[in-house]
Amino acid sequence: MVKKMSSLYYFKNFKKLANDFRRSPVKIENGALWIGDSLQVSEWEKPFQKKLAQICLNKKEGNILEIGYGLGMASNILAASNIIKSYSLIEAHPQIFSTALNTIGEVANFTGYYSFWEVVVTKMSPKCFDSILFDAYLPLFDNKADSEYKSSTIKKYLLESLPHFSRILSKEGILVFVDVTNDIEFSAKELLSTNFHKLKKKKVGVVIPDRCPNYCNDDYVTLIQLEAL
Ligand SMILES: C[S@@+](CC[C@H](N)C(=O)[O-])C[C@H]1O[C@@H](n2cnc3c(N)ncnc32)[C@H](O)[C@@H]1O
Numbered sequence: 001m002v003k004k005m006s007s008l009y010y011f012k013n014f015k016k017l018a019n020d021f022r023r024s025p026v027k028i029e030n031g032a033l034w035i036g037d038s039l040q041v042s043e044w045e046k047p048f049q050k051k052l053a054q055i056c057l058n059k060k061e062g063n064i065l066e067i068g069y070g071l072g073m074a075s076n077i078l079a080a081s082n083i084i085k086s087y088s089l090i091e092a093h094p095q096i097f098s099t100a101l102n103t104i105g106e107v108a109n110f111t112g113y114y115s116f117w118e119v120v121v122t123k124m125s126p127k128c129f130d131s132i133l134f135d136a137y138l139p140l141f142d143n144k145a146d147s148e149y150k151s152s153t154i155k156k157y158l159l160e161s162l163p164h165f166s167r168i169l170s171k172e173g174i175l176v177f178v179d180v181t182n183d184i185e186f187s188a189k190e191l192l193s194t195n196f197h198k199l200k201k202k203k204v205g206v207v208i209p210d211r212c213p214n215y216c217n218d219d220y221v222t223l224i225q226l227e228a229l
Contacts, residue, residue, distance in 0.1 A: 017138045026095045033071050038139045041070040048204040048221050053077035055176045056131040061085050065129045067117045068136025069100040079104040092116045127170045134177040151181035162194035169228035179222040200225040
């Protein structure tokens with residue numbers, strides 16, 4: 001049984017955050033996608049977005065779920081693959097969802113969900129995916145938050161979210177996401193409580209532009225891969 005999401009400001013105020021997000025304008029400027037005041041993703045992220053998609057493709061003949069279309073960098077790789085059984089996408093912003101449909105709507109065995117993952121994932125059947133690429137959350141903090149606050153908030157958010165992902169993953173199905181702080185650690189006990197195990201981390205070298213608010217100032221980002229029990 002998946003626990004009700006509740007303890008974080010994010011989940012307690014989800015309806016309001018979600019409504020505000022949907023109404024926020026989209027802007028693409030200098031290769032960066034903004035929704036309202038929130039920088040979502042930038043073109044410099046392409047190398048690790050590609051890696052995230054490739055990790056999902058390791059499950060050959062798999063049913064893949066991507067959460068968050070953004071600039072479509074990971075999606076391009078997934079949609080072009082002929083080794084997967086099905087490709088599903090959840091995207092919450094109307095304009096981005098419409099771009100996604102125009103770009104990949106005709107792909108064979110594609111299903112698009114215009115929704116927040118927090119809403120639609122809870123309605124999906126158990127064990128229906130073999131891999132999930134998770135790269136979507138509403139802003140958890142403002143741009144001025146310090147790195148310690150960022151990593152502890154993201155960790156709390158993930159610990160509440162992970163059981164929802166393990167429920168819809170097949171046994172040994174994988175979840176991948178990027179740790180933007182390079183600092184998130186889960187104990188085996190914490191992972192077990194979310195029905196995941198095996199923490200695999202992969203560093204991917206990146207060149208992060210000055211004053212990029214979402215990332216720490218390292219020359220790499222960490223991709224985290226978990227396996228469902
Ligand atoms: C970081 S971008 C994804 C980048 C993408 N991986 C790429 O390769 O370009 C995040 C995307 O998730 C969407 N999003 C944010 N919160 C969401 C949520 N709770 N459920 C579904 N989509 C969400 C945003 O509209 C945005 O398109």
